[in-house]
């Protein structure tokens with residue numbers, strides 16, 4: 001699952017993952033993160049998601065990371081924003097109003113370039129990556145965001161029934177990636193209507209990841 005795979009998907013318009021409206025699990029469960037008003041939310045592997053429109057409409061500042069320039073150009077256009085583009089070595093930063101997106105490989109993004117974020121929203125990012133890349137992505141994301149709390153949507157299905165992406169990521173895997181940094185709390189689990197593209201039953205889980213140093217104890 002290299003960069004060329006995703007660039008080709010965007011060039012061919014094969015973007016079945018793109019949802020026609022803001023994700024209902026985001027709009028329902030983001031309050032569980034208890035972000036302050038006007039918080040800065042990081043959306044890794046953001047595509048041109050309408051979730052970003054929704055986050056901006058709630059008054060959040062949004063910062064994204066996305067490989068595809070096609071996606072980011074379309075995202076700004078759909079929002080009626082004209083981005084100011086700044087080259088930053090391997091990345092380009094697109095900025096307008098309260099939206100900033102780094103175009104390029106997230107692994108090239110540094111904490112200094114990203115700046116402070118209050119929370120992370122991961123929909124179809126961790127599960128877009130194969131197992132060989134996931135641990136590196138997860139630890140990079142923690143370092144990048146200085147372990148900011150996350151709202152994370154995961155997908156579970158029998159991986160012998162269908163090849164990813166999206167990949168199945170169950171609780172055991174999630175704990176391998178994040179349990180040393182966060183308290184993991186599953187706030188919802190629901191079956192995917194019609195299964196995973198009709199191939200097999202699937203379930204979506206919504207997790208909140210709270211930094212361990214902030215977890216309240218007795």
Ligand SMILES: C[S@@+](CC[C@H](N)C(=O)[O-])C[C@H]1O[C@@H](n2cnc3c(N)ncnc32)[C@H](O)[C@@H]1O
Pocket residue numbers: 006007017018019044045046047048049065066067068071104105106107123124125128
């Ligand atoms: C499954 S899509 C999800 C997009 C978005 N989160 C959504 O919900 O519509 C995964 C996205 O990650 C991007 N991507 C994949 N690998 C990446 C990487 N290493 N760095 C930045 N973006 C990446 C792809 O171009 C694609 O747009």
